[in-house]
Amino acid sequence: MARSPASRGARAATLSDVARLAGVSVATASKALNGRNHVHAQTRARVLEAAQQLSFSPNSLARGLLAGRSGTVGLLTSDLVGRFSLPILMGAEDAFGAGQVSVFLCDARGDAIRERHHVQALVSRRVDGLIVVGSSTDPRPPLVEGVDVPVVYAYAPSEDPADLSIVPDNVGAGRMAVEHLIACGRTRIAHISGDRDYSAARDRVVGAEAALEAAGLEPVGEVAYGTWSEGWGRAAAGLVLDRHPELDAILCGSDQVARGVLDTLRERGRAVPEDVAVMGFDNWEVVATGSRPGLTSVDMNLEELGRTAARAMFDAIDNEHARGVQTTQCRVVIRGSTAPVA
Amino acid sequence: MARSPASRGARAATLSDVARLAGVSVATASKALNGRNHVHAQTRARVLEAAQQLSFSPNSLARGLLAGRSGTVGLLTSDLVGRFSLPILMGAEDAFGAGQVSVFLCDARGDAIRERHHVQALVSRRVDGLIVVGSSTDPRPPLVEGVDVPVVYAYAPSEDPADLSIVPDNVGAGRMAVEHLIACGRTRIAHISGDRDYSAARDRVVGAEAALEAAGLEPVGEVAYGTWSEGWGRAAAGLVLDRHPELDAILCGSDQVARGVLDTLRERGRAVPEDVAVMGFDNWEVVATGSRPGLTSVDMNLEELGRTAARAMFDAIDNEHARGVQTTQCRVVIRGSTAPVA
DNA sequence: CTGTTAGCGCGTTCAC
DNA sequence: GTGAACGCGCTAACAG
Numbered sequence: 001m002a003r004s005p006a007s008r009g010a011r012a013a014t015l016s017d018v019a020r021l022a023g024v025s026v027a028t029a030s031k032a033l034n035g036r037n038h039v040h041a042q043t044r045a046r047v048l049e050a051a052q053q054l055s056f057s058p059n060s061l062a063r064g065l066l067a068g069r070s071g072t073v074g075l076l077t078s079d080l081v082g083r084f085s086l087p088i089l090m091g092a093e094d095a096f097g098a099g100q101v102s103v104f105l106c107d108a109r110g111d112a113i114r115e116r117h118h119v120q121a122l123v124s125r126r127v128d129g130l131i132v133v134g135s136s137t138d139p140r141p142p143l144v145e146g147v148d149v150p151v152v153y154a155y156a157p158s159e160d161p162a163d164l165s166i167v168p169d170n171v172g173a174g175r176m177a178v179e180h181l182i183a184c185g186r187t188r189i190a191h192i193s194g195d196r197d198y199s200a201a202r203d204r205v206v207g208a209e210a211a212l213e214a215a216g217l218e219p220v221g222e223v224a225y226g227t228w229s230e231g232w233g234r235a236a237a238g239l240v241l242d243r244h245p246e247l248d249a250i251l252c253g254s255d256q257v258a259r260g261v262l263d264t265l266r267e268r269g270r271a272v273p274e275d276v277a278v279m280g281f282d283n284w285e286v287v288a289t290g291s292r293p294g295l296t297s298v299d300m301n302l303e304e305l306g307r308t309a310a311r312a313m314f315d316a317i318d319n320e321h322a323r324g325v326q327t328t329q330c331r332v333v334i335r336g337s338t339a340p341v342a
Numbered sequence: 343m344a345r346s347p348a349s350r351g352a353r354a355a356t357l358s359d360v361a362r363l364a365g366v367s368v369a370t371a372s373k374a375l376n377g378r379n380h381v382h383a384q385t386r387a388r389v390l391e392a393a394q395q396l397s398f399s400p401n402s403l404a405r406g407l408l409a410g411r412s413g414t415v416g417l418l419t420s421d422l423v424g425r426f427s428l429p430i431l432m433g434a435e436d437a438f439g440a441g442q443v444s445v446f447l448c449d450a451r452g453d454a455i456r457e458r459h460h461v462q463a464l465v466s467r468r469v470d471g472l473i474v475v476g477s478s479t480d481p482r483p484p485l486v487e488g489v490d491v492p493v494v495y496a497y498a499p500s501e502d503p504a505d506l507s508i509v510p511d512n513v514g515a516g517r518m519a520v521e522h523l524i525a526c527g528r529t530r531i532a533h534i535s536g537d538r539d540y541s542a543a544r545d546r547v548v549g550a551e552a553a554l555e556a557a558g559l560e561p562v563g564e565v566a567y568g569t570w571s572e573g574w575g576r577a578a579a580g581l582v583l584d585r586h587p588e589l590d591a592i593l594c595g596s597d598q599v600a601r602g603v604l605d606t607l608r609e610r611g612r613a614v615p616e617d618v619a620v621m622g623f624d625n626w627e628v629v630a631t632g633s634r635p636g637l638t639s640v641d642m643n644l645e646e647l648g649r650t651a652a653r654a655m656f657d658a659i660d661n662e663h664a665r666g667v668q669t670t671q672c673r674v675v676i677r678g679s680t681a682p683v684a
Numbered sequence: 685c686t687g688t689t690a691g692c693g694c695g696t697t698c699a700c
Numbered sequence: 701g702t703g704a705a706c707g708c709g710c711t712a713a714c715a716g
Binding site: 014015016026027030031034036058059061062063064065066067 | 708709710711712
């Protein structure tokens with residue numbers, strides 16, 4: 001039963017192995033490897049070399065067990081395939097990756113049962129915190145129970161105002177969009193939005209109308225709600241142009257809608273941006289850069305949102321946690337559809 | 343120093359807590375909770391209730407430390423933002439999620455230094471296996487060293503033939519594409535591909551040409567290599583149509599290229615699919631379904647690839663691991679650009 | 685400066 | 701059927 005240097009088939013080296021090879025005790029080896037004081041420089045060197053030689057890698061499980069913290073966090077998404085989760089996830093992974101924490105990724109696929117299952121697994125793995133990423137900006141029910149670690153909701157806020165949620169500033173995005181169009185000299189701005197059932201659509205409209213009013217401008221026609229698709233953009237553009245041929249700009253609820261609008265404008269011989277300026281939301285690269293001309297769009301800064309959520313989680317782990325809904329800034333990315341390229 | 347029932351601020355319940363509450367020893371509690379035999383039904387019930395009451399969640403760190411397996415795997419991507427990693431990742435997460443293993447996600451962002459850093463962290467966390475997801479199907483250097491757990495390469499194969507790699511069958515995809523066009527009655531098929539530097543582009547061409555030859559057909563013109571963009575598709579379509587107005591189908595290296603081709607065809611008044619059939623590769627939903635008509639495309643089945651990689655990793659953990667490059671099947675998704683909708 | 689001791693939470697022998 | 705004891709790998713106390 002005595003521990004042999006190398007047990008079954010190249011088992012990972014342990015601290016005892018290192019200590020034995022260096023001719024010291026495990027405690028000394030531990031101190032040496034962790035850069036603690038009270039260890040002779042020469043001894044430290046011997047230990048380090050032994051560790052190197054055995055390609056020793058400290059067992060985080062044992063360390064975590066002892067420390068009470070695992071150095072891991074859970075990232076729980078409800079819709080990984082959707083295009084919004086990914087950048088958030090990247091931002092979070094980025095913020096964590098810089099430190100010493102690793103990220104557990106779970107996709108609940110919008111299923112509450114599966115979500116509970118994943119939460120249970122994460123709790124069992126003693127994650128130090130949890131980020132819950134929603135698939136739309138509509139509020140979602142909070143995690144049910146038994147979660148004793150800090151939770152931050154990203155993109156979709158929690159319905160419980162006592163929770164901390166980080167969401168993009170859609171109202172601000174709508175405002176910035178209109179302000180950009182005005183800065184481009186447009187005054188007759190129509191608005192073809194997306195699905196009215198989404199708060200993202202409604203919030204952007206709120207911001208856009210506020211900006212129009214602040215500039216003393218009237219909207220051109222009613223806001224046209226529909227779906228988040230190219231097809232809707234094509235159809236709606238036709239209707240709006242029939243009714244308001246005098247318009248000089250169309251603000252679109254998303255980049256996809258904008259692509260459809262661009263198609264219809266080209267078919268009708270309206271020049272973009274000279275005659276009509278067009279812009280969208282989301283700044284979805286493949287959609288926004290593939291069009292002719294390139295599509296000006298409001299970037300929701302989702303990666304930054306992910307980073308913010310991660311930092312908020314760090315703060316919540318250390319100190320006490322903040323509460324309420326916090327928004328992150330968006331930014332306008334200018335392309336040819338609103339301003340002629342230089 | 344005696345363990346108090348509830349230490350500092352609602353610390354997570356431990357097995358001892360459960361045992362004490364149920365009035366049994368930790369050993370009995372363990373057996374009861376794990377469904378082992380040799381425990382009285384009534385005792386088991388008491389333990390279960392105690393666990394419930396304390397919302398006890400077994401500490402996976404301790405369990406993993408003891409068992410020698412952590413029940414976790416690492417998913418190492420080099421380009422999470424790229425559109426190919428995500429479905430693979432989803433498939434893998436899906437295959438693992440069904441079991442008891444959790445997934446560590448790491449994005450190396452194409453940086454070798456960062457990759458080593460992540461691998462080191464994963465080894466330290468004692469993952470039971472590792473899936474390395476590449477961003478293109480070109481071979482990549484194998485993980486450097488010191489990884490004693492099974493590694494499966496997905497999408498991008500390892501340069502070392504002794505490693506196990508799972509990649510999409512691009513040659514088969516090219517073949518299937520041409521076979522579909524032939525089945526639609528086309529005989530004069532041009533090929534506008536993507537970036538020649540990508541093996542995916544070259545492999546698809548190989549498969550396409552093989553299928554043409556098998557059917558006794560000649561390609562229409564040379565394969566036009568360029569970039570994976572809509573702009574290239576638009577430009578190349580113009581050139582090809584000028585030189586070969588007689589063509590009745592254009593096979594495109596990707597969906598984006600195909601979108602550009604569709605644009606040019608519409609501008610020139612060539613009807614799709616009546617006059618010219620068009621198809622692409624990748625079946626990228628937003629691109630393929632947004633066009634008029636919808637774009638027929640070869641789906642690379644990346645989610646299935648991810649599941650396959652996950653299963654291969656399971657096998658590698660249990661038994662000994664397979665070697666070499668293994669391919670997964672693709673499938674044609676038919677839309678309006680090759681066949682009129684019913 | 686170094687070594688010995690004592691657990692972190694759990695599963696698994698082996699006595700009773 | 702139940703419980704006491706041991707150890708997974710590591711770090712934080714103390715003792716020398």
